[in-house]
Amino acid sequence: MSRSPSISDQAEHWIDRFIDDLTTHDDLSPKTLREYAGDLRLLAEWMETSWSTHQEEDRNFHPAKMTTPTLIRYREYMQTVRSLKPATVNRRLVIIKRFFDWAAKQNIVALNPAKPVKLVPVEKTSPRQMTDQEEAALMTAVQRDGTIRDRTILLLMLHTGLRTMEVCDLQYQDVILGKRSGRLLVRSGKRNKQREVPLNITIRTALEEYLATLDTQSDGPLFRSEKTGGRLGERALRHLIQKYMRRAGLEGLSAHDLRHRFGYVMADKTPLHRLAQIMGHDSLDTTMIYVQATRSDLQAEVEKIAWQ
DSSP: OOOOTTSOHHHHHHHHHHHHHHHHHSOOOHHHHHHHHHHHHHHHHHHHTTGGGGOOSOOSOOGGGOOHHHHHHHHHIIIIISOOOHHHHHHHHHHHHHHHHHHHHTTSSSSOTTTTOOOOOOOOOOOOOOOHHHHHHHHHHHHHHOOHHHHHHHHHHHHHOOOHHHHHTOBGGGEEEOSSOEEEEEOSOGGGOOEEEEOOHHHHHHHHHHHTTSOTTOOSBSSBOTTTSSBOOHHHHHHHHHHHHHHTTOOSOOTHHHHHHHHHHHHTTSOHHHHHHHHTOSOHHHHGGGTSOOHHHHHHHHHTTOOO
């Protein structure tokens, strides 16, 4: 590991031991390991310089010296002195918690001082909302330049709210179409939960046209890679969607925004508990993001009682 000149050899020793253990037992990328080490060095530097300035004891960082109040002071330092965003503070706290959990399992510390330290509350904000005009521009681009497979995929995501992984994992036999109804069997939902997703007339029609182009005896993946003939991968799907986003002149939107588009449109007309079931949400709190007011909505509400 690279040395940091601002922390002691002892601090480097403990950080290196932790990173070496992660390297051996966890499937983490080199970039992630560097981030872990960097965030722990920031903690060690703070303890050995800022916090330890008025301490009479040895200033060198040691896991056993850290207490819960000390870690809480470090959290406050990140928030008030460094003015870091809650997401950044929480990321560093999660790494610190993992480090001390490891230290406790290695009997380096008797008790885990990071366990009681709470993360910083993060105000939930609603995702960017795709407009009617943006949806129309996207569909115009795929109708003009895309294949029937690509048109079907985009319509499917806009009319079912499926995640990219769920789209890629759909099998031919997961599509059940009737004369007046239809449904998808989603087998790869979050935490491997299966669910059935109803299909409206728009996507039923699109799927019927798409299925008619396939071998009637077909099985396996519903959407196949045009290059390999195998299952369409998530990375390829995201690339495909970004291609049509660019052709439609849309910026700041991703594949997941098609799912958000479905959520926003449905939340306007559908009870939240039903929408949560369709979208595969474990909690109504997640579904609530589609009905939370935007900043402009709230501004408009308070303007209603203005005196001018």
